[in-house]
Amino acid sequence: MTDHTDxxxxxxxxxxxxxxxLLIAAALRxxxxxxxxxASTRAICAEAGMPHGAFHYCFHTKKxxxxxxxxxxxxxxxxxxWPHISPDVTPEENxxxxxxxxxxxxxxxxxxxxxxxxxxxxxxxxxxxxDLPRQEHVTSxxxxxxxxxxxxxxxxxxxxxxxxxxxxxxxxxxxxxxxxWLAHRDNAxxxxxxxxxxxxxATMTRTRTPTA
Numbered sequence: 001m002t003d004h005t006d007x008x009x010x011x012x013x014x015x016x017x018x019x020x021x022l023l024i025a026a027a028l029r030x031x032x033x034x035x036x037x038x039a040s041t042r043a044i045c046a047e048a049g050m051p052h053g054a055f056h057y058c059f060h061t062k063k064x065x066x067x068x069x070x071x072x073x074x075x076x077x078x079x080x081x082w083p084h085i086s087p088d089v090t091p092e093e094n095x096x097x098x099x100x101x102x103x104x105x106x107x108x109x110x111x112x113x114x115x116x117x118x119x120x121x122x123x124x125x126x127x128x129x130x131d132l133p134r135q136e137h138v139t140s141x142x143x144x145x146x147x148x149x150x151x152x153x154x155x156x157x158x159x160x161x162x163x164x165x166x167x168x169x170x171x172x173x174x175x176x177x178x179x180x181w182l183a184h185r186d187n188a189x190x191x192x193x194x195x196x197x198x199x200x201x202a203t204m205t206r207t208r209t210p211t212a
Contacts, residue, residue: 020058022048024068032111036122063129069119070136076105087156092202094155099194106178107187114182144170157205166204173197
């Protein structure tokens with residue numbers, strides 16, 4: 001006689017990259033809810049629904065997790081914005097499009113942004129972690145410089161100054177607007193600030209002259 005008793009479904013196997021992503025997301029949730037000090041490896045694994053040993057399978061140290069968390073601040077996906085970049089509109093409009101596409105994704109998770117600011121401050125106060133914010137800044141600067149280079153190519157303009165200098169200004173503007181926004185939570189004010197910055201940044205561009 002055939003046994004038709006329901007059997008539990010086999011647990012889906014997930015790879016190391018997916019486990020890392022889930023643990024990073026779980027760490028953010030724990031920190032948002034309970035604070036950075038409460039985010040022990042055991043608490044993070046429990047939040048992710050994983051055995052405690054899974055943490056050390058994905059991260060060699062807790063410092064490595066902190067580095068991944070800080071890096072998540074620059075992992076915003078702008079692919080949906082690039083099709084809207086065009087040489088047929090002004091540099092100011094193109095710069096504004098990219099800035100606001102970035103900002104839209106920050107707006108959706110204010111608590112996550114606050115945790116990342118807190119984590120950066122926490123790392124700066126710990127001698128063993130002080131290099132993490134510096135590394136994150138260097139990586140952010142490289143990524144922002146790449147965005148600016150791509151923007152110039154797709155919008156058909158050149159910069160009047162150094163790309164890396166403008167990239168640093170962009171990062172400072174975004175961080176400053178984000179910090180102020182966490183205090184006032186006025187989305188319209190934050191966007192207006194970024195639009196003014198786009199107008200200023202556009203003065204540092206020059207439309208490329210068509211070649212004969």
